[in-house]
Amino acid sequence: MLDSLPDLILAFSQVATPGNLLLIFMAGLIGTLVGALPGLGPSAGIALMMPLTFGMDPVSGLSLLTGVYMGTMYGGRLTAILINTPGDAPAIITAMDGYPMMQKGQGGLALGISAVASFVGGVFGLIMLIFFAPIIAEYAIFLGPPEYFMLMLLGLSMIIVLAGTDPLKALVATAFGVLLSTVGSDYVSGNVRFAVVPELIDGVDFVAVIIGLFGIGEVLVNIEERVRLHMGKPKFKMSEFLPGKKDLREISMPTLRGSVIGTSIGVLPGAGATIATFISYIAEKKVSREPDEFGKGAKAGLASPEAANNAAVPGSLIPLLTLGIPGSGGTAIMLGALIMFGLNPGPMLMIQSADIVWGTIAGLVIANVFLLGSNILLIPVFVYALRVIQKHLSAIVVAFCLVGAFAINYGTFDIWVTFIFGIIGYLMKKANYPAGPFILALVLAPLAENYLRQSIMLGQGSWSIFVSKPLTTVFTLLVLAVVIVGLLKNPISKYVRKQRLAKS
Known part of the structure; x- marks a missing residue:
């Protein structure tokens, strides 16, 4: 593993020119x-x-492309925390605890915590990329459709954790997410389902759904309740934006756990940062001593997903550089960039073009450092800009949402989808239906269906394929364990047990 260090040091000396540093910073x-x-x-x-x-x-x-890639992971949290409108799918979880902190007047601190957690997650992912890329990729390639299906099912079973005090409403939200995920053409057979208009053949766009659900929905609630953010007096003190020693101690373990989960999920082709943030949030809520604080401004609930989000970037580069397999949408475009530069992604890339690979990794390390500095220094600008425009915030959020919806496919259909789910998001919030289970089901259900169909075909119709290998059997047992433990801790189960004890 230490054999990588001389190559990396040489790459730093080649990349750290004034021109390249300015390019990476921009x-x-x-x-x-x-x-x-x-x-x-x-x-x-x-x-x-x-x-x-x-x-x-x-x-x-x-280096330019990877710098942009890492920068988008940092950027998604800004609008998620400040105006409850996630910039991208992984930032959904950031909004769950980041925006409540903003409402409490701790928006600057939320931005500071998320920036530090993002940096640590990125560093951890880069360390894994530098030292363990060949080893991790070697094992990741052995995961087939049965293993992926059980991983997706494990994620869906975690909805029990997100159920909160009303599991029936969580179940309804989950069922709605699963139903919505079936709209469009089937991955395996190509049959079109529930596509009442041609635009739905590819399914309901996930980004349009989250923009409407979190952006427009929140605006409608704020207008009705006349919500005003507690911005405080204008004080340009960095101490208000940087996490102190107490905050750092509180987020240290959540950040580390999120980094491990983010890198591990990022390595898996097709999983990506979105699933990594969901799993890290669920895991953090499970181990927390104060799970009821999640969704109300828990610092651990903000730090862990942000670390996972940024750790997934170097993690997703591992299968790309070592196997030629893109681990996410961003790395799929990076694959095209590698080919455009005349490189051949795969096991021989790090041998035939070692200088380019290590130069790119060095550029990513530098980008992560620059992003920490710039994001910390610009926090007062973000917070006080929001304070100035607060009276017009609802109109600005709606404008952002409309532009974002139009930018998905450059058509008006996604704008209508955004409006519809804005109303749905408003109704869900008024009726206290949780958005987490709905979003998790919408993300994981189509992947689970795809891998299930592939697994059954591989097993020639036999369900024994899910217990035919040791790793698949372990995943199956984990799913059963999560479901059983979740049901035992479920409020309904507790109520039934209390009634039985009372009768006896």
């Missing part, structure tokens, strides 16, 4: 802005910047 800022805009995100950011790399040398071009 790439991070551009990525942050793109990530903050609802409806865009990593894929759009990398795609928009790719034409600028024409004519660049491979190291500079790939």
Whole structure:
């Protein structure tokens, strides 16, 4: 593992030129802005910047793209925390505890905690990328459809954890998410389901749903309840925005756990940062001594997903660089960039083009450091800009949402989807239906269906394929354990047990 260090040190000496450093710094800022805009995100950011790399040398071009990639992971949290409108899908979880902190007048602190957690997650993921890429990729390739299906089912079973005090409403929200995920053409057979208009053949766009649910829905609630954010007096003291020793102690273990989960999930092709943030949030709520604080401004609930979010970026590069398998939408575009530069992603890439690979990794390390500094220094600007525009905040959020919805496919259909789910989000909030189970089901259900169909075909119709291998059997037992433990801790189960004890 230590054999990588000389190559990395040499790469730093080649990348750390004034021109490259300026390029990486600007790439991070551009990525942050793109990530903050609802409806865009990593894929759009990398795609928009790719034409600028024409004519660049491979190291500079790939450093630009990876800098934008990492920047979008930082940027998604800005609008999620400040106006409850996630810039991209992974930032959904950030909004759950970040925005309540903003409502309490701790928006600057929330931005500071998320920036530190993002940096630590990125560093952890980069360490794994540098030292363990070949080892992790070697084991990840053995995961097939049965293992992936059980992983998705494990994620769905975690909805029990997100159920809160009203499991029936969580079940209804989950069923709604599963039903919505079936709209469009089937992955395996190609049959079209519930597509009442041609635009739904590809399904309901997930980004349009979350923009409406969290953006428009929150605006409607705020207008009705006349919510006003507690911004406080204008004081430009960095101590208000930087987490103190007590805060750092409180978020240290959640950040570490989120980093481990983010890197592990990022390595799995097709999983990505969205699933990593969901799983890290659920895991953190499970181990927390104060699970009831989650969703109300829990610092651990903010730090862990943000660390997972950024750790997933280097994690997703591991299968890309070592196997040629993209682990997310962003790395799928990165795969095209590698090919555009004449490289051949796969097991031989780190041998044939070692200087380019290590130069790109060095650029990503530098980008992560720059992003921490810029995001910390700009926190007062973000917070006080919001304070100035607070009277017009609802109109600005709606405008952001509409632009983001239009930018998905450059058509009006997604704008209507956003409006519809804005109303649904408003009604869910008024009736206290949890958004977490709905979103989790919407993300995982289509993946679970796809892997289930593939697994059954591989097993020639036999369900024994889910217990035919040791790893699959372990995943199956984990799912059963989560369901059983969740049911035992369920409020309904507790009530039934109390009634039985009372009768006896």
